[in-house]
Amino acid sequence: MENTSFQFEKRSLDILKKALYEMEAGFENLPETCEQFDYDKIEEAMMALARRMRDNYPYFHPLYAGQMLKPPHPASRIAYMLSLWVNPNNHALDGGKASSRMEKEAVAKIAEMFGWAEHLGHLTGGGTMANLEALWISGRLHPGKKIIASEQAHYTHGRISEVLGIDFQAVPCNAQAEMDMKALRAILEQGNVGTVVATMGTTATGSVDPLPEILKLQEEFGFRIHADAAYGGYFTLAGNLGSSARAALDHLVRVDSIVIDPHKHGLQPYGCGCVIFRDPSVGRFYKHDSPYTYFTSSDIHLGEISLECSRPGAAAAALWAVQQVLPYDRDGEFARNISKCRAAAVELYEKIRESGRFLTIFPPELDITVWAPKGKKASEISALSERIFGKAEEKNLYLAIFRYPSKLLKDIWVDVEFDEPYVTCLRSCLMKPEHDEWIDRIWRIIEEIQV
Numbered sequence: 001m002e003n004t005s006f007q008f009e010k011r012s013l014d015i016l017k018k019a020l021y022e023m024e025a026g027f028e029n030l031p032e033t034c035e036q037f038d039y040d041k042i043e044e045a046m047m048a049l050a051r052r053m054r055d056n057y058p059y060f061h062p063l064y065a066g067q068m069l070k071p072p073h074p075a076s077r078i079a080y081m082l083s084l085w086v087n088p089n090n091h092a093l094d095g096g097k098a099s100s101r102m103e104k105e106a107v108a109k110i111a112e113m114f115g116w117a118e119h120l121g122h123l124t125g126g127g128t129m130a131n132l133e134a135l136w137i138s139g140r141l142h143p144g145k146k147i148i149a150s151e152q153a154h155y156t157h158g159r160i161s162e163v164l165g166i167d168f169q170a171v172p173c174n175a176q177a178e179m180d181m182k183a184l185r186a187i188l189e190q191g192n193v194g195t196v197v198a199t200m201g202t203t204a205t206g207s208v209d210p211l212p213e214i215l216k217l218q219e220e221f222g223f224r225i226h227a228d229a230a231y232g233g234y235f236t237l238a239g240n241l242g243s244s245a246r247a248a249l250d251h252l253v254r255v256d257s258i259v260i261d262p263h264k265h266g267l268q269p270y271g272c273g274c275v276i277f278r279d280p281s282v283g284r285f286y287k288h289d290s291p292y293t294y295f296t297s298s299d300i301h302l303g304e305i306s307l308e309c310s311r312p313g314a315a316a317a318a319l320w321a322v323q324q325v326l327p328y329d330r331d332g333e334f335a336r337n338i339s340k341c342r343a344a345a346v347e348l349y350e351k352i353r354e355s356g357r358f359l360t361i362f363p364p365e366l367d368i369t370v371w372a373p374k375g376k377k378a379s380e381i382s383a384l385s386e387r388i389f390g391k392a393e394e395k396n397l398y399l400a401i402f403r404y405p406s407k408l409l410k411d412i413w414v415d416v417e418f419d420e421p422y423v424t425c426l427r428s429c430l431m432k433p434e435h436d437e438w439i440d441r442i443w444r445i446i447e448e449i450q451v
């Protein structure tokens, strides 16, 4: 089919075909086997699928400026697809020889990005599984002690703690939606805290917990620190952060475990989270035997150091491939693109602030901008936010809305009457580097919206 449409990149499909022949050549000593399929039926199903898939928001397009969604790189798309002709399973070297090695290399690059000389880690199905493993290790190291995370941390931490049977407590936030250090100290003084989860970029507002101060409290109280950098971890490569986010990310070198999602800012398709531990000896907690696998090599099998069993080798291949094209160098293209996302978020914030028509909360620390239309009461603001959200979609601009606690806004929106405990606000995750060039257009659409 001709490459006539301008929405979807298709040139990489030619490379995929070429690479498929290259990979096949590695198996040419085997007797030929080529299964026969009903290609008419496959085509029919694919065309039906293509039409069904039209019923999606255009996540790949810069006018999609809503939820935390970022398109995978063409290299990761075709690497993933290429791998599927072999369909490796990274549980064990028995099922995923080459891709297990690629996973180890790719995860080492992530650990290196945070300045870690040593690590133990692996990919996971996503940030939730990765956080579960990190908190499971925390619980094993500090049995009977609490896990605490800010009230703006991802809801997953409370749920995971429940699954693990570990007590969980939320730490109040300051006006920047960061973990409040006075509140943290008060909880630490009560005792029995095993682990503090520091969120390196909250899902709602992109706020970064003050890690240097948490580390100071660690010296006094002695607890484990897990950093949930699922969304914000790659910003460690950005060249244009504010001083507090910069300092927090620079201190990741000192935490005990980190979760980062390559399927958020790492240009990967969904199904690619990652957990790393600074002390490789925590591998002892994973120790188990498998009667079915671990036979083909005495090298470490990834299933021996992870809770999930079968995992897609394709995810490792895709991550590895993108790292070849766009290495995690501080002055490289990958890093520049991360900086562009933050620049876009700041630019949008400035336009919103200067317009005088909207309420802002605080400047974006990473690449999430949050704002709301002006109103006298919280309920009025919420209703207007929802109307703007709907009207924007009519104009092909896709924003997100979310409920933000009134108590975090009271000192910022001093003229607003808070008649409800939450205020619905507008939220834009500007996760595509192209957003940097699209902000003017996005802003023009926002300006045109009358509610």
Ligand SMILES: Cc1ncc(COP(=O)(O)O)c(C=O)c1O
Pocket (backbone or CB within 6 Å): 068, 125, 126, 127, 128, 129, 131, 154, 156, 199, 201, 202, 203, 228, 229, 230, 231, 261, 273
């Ligand atoms: C900070 C943070 N932690 C954890 C998660 C959960 O990750 P996943 O959706 O990959 O399971 C998210 C998802 O948005 C997140 O933003």
